[in-house]
């Protein structure tokens with residue numbers, strides 16, 4: 785029984801290490817959105833800082849699918865095209881914690 789508990793804990797630990805790192809995934813966004821997402825990217829986006837995680841997920845999924853955005857949505861499509869659902873969620877969760 786003890787062995788089973790230990791095995792479970794080790795597995796859970798390994799999984800959390802593999803989880804997407806929202807901070808690292810958002811590093812490339814800084815050039816346009818600012819390091820703390822307080823800039824209007826290229827002068828046109830909303831300020832992302834202060835948006836809720838689920839709003840950010842919706843926006844990023846929409847850019848990826850081509851169903852969301854304004855005149856410059858193509859710029860954002862390129863940014864998130866290679867991010868999977870887990871990575872998008874991780875980025876959004878990270879941004880929502882920026883104070």
Ligand code: HEC
Nearest residue numbers: 812813816825826829830843853854855856857859860863
């Ligand atoms: C090359 C510049 C550039 C980079 C890099 C970039 N963005 Fe953007 N982002 C924009 C522009 C421009 C818009 C507005 C696009 C539109 O809808 O017309 C935008 C819009 C957004 C929005 C929606 C805000 C709104 O106006 O509703 C979110 C959320 C967002 N970006 C997050 C990110 C994240 C997360 C990253 C990094 C993975 C990122 N962006 C990287 C330029 C950039």
